[in-house]
Amino acid sequence: MSSDPHGRMVGVEDEELPRKRGGGCATALLTLLTLALCGWAALSLASLDRDRYTVAVAALTQYAVVAGAVLLLIALLLRRWLNVLVVALVVAALSYYVVPRALPDEVPPAAGAPLKVMSFNAYLGRADAERIAAEVRRNRIDVLSVQELTPQLVSRLEAAGLFAELPHRVLHPGPAGEGTGIVSRYPLRELGEMPETVLAQPSALVDLPGRDVELTAVHAFWPMGESGTGTWEQDLRALPGPSRTDRARVLAGDFNATLDLTRMREFIGRGYTDAAAATGQGLLPTWPSGWFPPPVTIDHVLTSGNIRPEHYRVLDVPGSDHRAVLVTLRVMP
Incomplete structure (x- = not known):
């Protein structure tokens, strides 16, 4: 019992009880x-x-x-x-x-040949060829994987001096986003395109001093189109798995998939290492280059066969909606 301001006694039920914040x-x-x-x-x-x-x-x-x-x-x-x-x-x-x-793997230093790989989606061939060539020279890139490579972009890259820096090439240019290519400082031996894929995905053997590396330039089909995820999943299934003979293998390109997607995780789980995640840079976005839609990481460099990612970064290239991915790999003998 308590009293009101006039001295009258009132019951507890008449009191205003405390309420939770909000309603x-x-x-x-x-x-x-x-x-x-x-x-x-x-x-x-x-x-x-x-x-x-x-x-x-x-x-x-x-x-x-x-x-x-x-x-x-x-x-x-x-x-x-x-x-x-x-x-x-x-x-x-x-x-x-x-x-x-975002946490780098704790691994001891290792001996081996360094291999600098750059992967880049040229956005329907609209990327600045002069900037691409300049970044290749500045960063001493050894192998370049280019997606959405058009014949016109090939001509501009040649005029910009890219092929003087990286003289060996396996190019499959095409209209719009269909073309893909590999350009290298070291000799290349083409291994053929991946079967059953909509977009070109050439593979080549990179003749490194001491050990060859098999590299595939990846461009999986966009999973958000009218065809749904079927074509995209088919493209991922067509990619080579880790070599059973311990051959050094690198997949570099636009997977159109983040590490959150089940099919991508399953593919990597077969025995690949994602270079960005291994170096603690797995949350660096690669697409789009602006802020809408929310930036995500869909361009990847995957390794297997005793290759260790050491350094990873991304950079903007005018004319493209993707950021270029630059990775330094250590290829163990």
């Missing part, structure tokens, strides 16, 4: 957002990315960590403890899954 609408909205976060995380964590729509959302999984952290802060401020628990568990699971890409 029922806030709780309902927070719960919906929590469920959405759980669904977003499940696409990658539970391998539910099976069509072009779920693939598109799953490709942005690294952003779910940030979204989850914001949602966790809101739940804490509103004191919705069940939401706090669920969101905290989801954020922890996503962090365990995503954060290692």
Whole structure:
């Protein structure tokens, strides 16, 4: 019992009890957002990315960590403890899954021949040929993988002096985004295009001093088109797996896939190493070069056969919507 300002006694039921911050609408909205976060995380964590729509959302999984952290802060401020628990568990699971890409592998220094690889999507042949040639010279690139290589871009690259720097070439130019090529400081022996792929994906043996390296210039079909993910999945399946004879093998190009996508993880899990993730740069975006849509990492350099990634970075090239990927590899004898 207590008294009111006039001295009258009133019951506890007449008192205004403390209420949680926010109301029922806030709780309902927070719960919906929590469920959405759980669904977003499940696409990658539970391998539910099976069509072009779920693939598109799953490709942005690294952003779910940030979204989850914001949602966790809101739940804490509103004191919705069940939401706090669920969101905290989801954020922890996503962090365990995503954060290692930003942490370099701990490996001892190794002897071996260095191989500097650059991979670049030229955006329908519109990229600045002078800038490409200049970056190849400045960074002493040994092998260049170019996607969306058109005949016109080949002519501009020759005029820019690229083939004087990298005289050996296996080029399959084509209209729009169909062409792909390999240009090298070392002699090349073409191994043939990958079968059953829409876009050109040539392979060549790079004659390094001491050991040959097999390199495939990758350009998997876009998984968001009207054909859905079927063609894209077929392109990934057509790529060579790690050599059973321990041949040094490098796949460099535009996979149109982030490390969050189930098919990409399964492919790498066959025995490849992603150079960006191994060097702690796995969250550096490669497409688009601007800020919309949210930038993601879809260009990769994968290695197998006793090749160790040592340095990795990306750079912008005018005229393209992709960033170029530069990797220094150590090819063990």
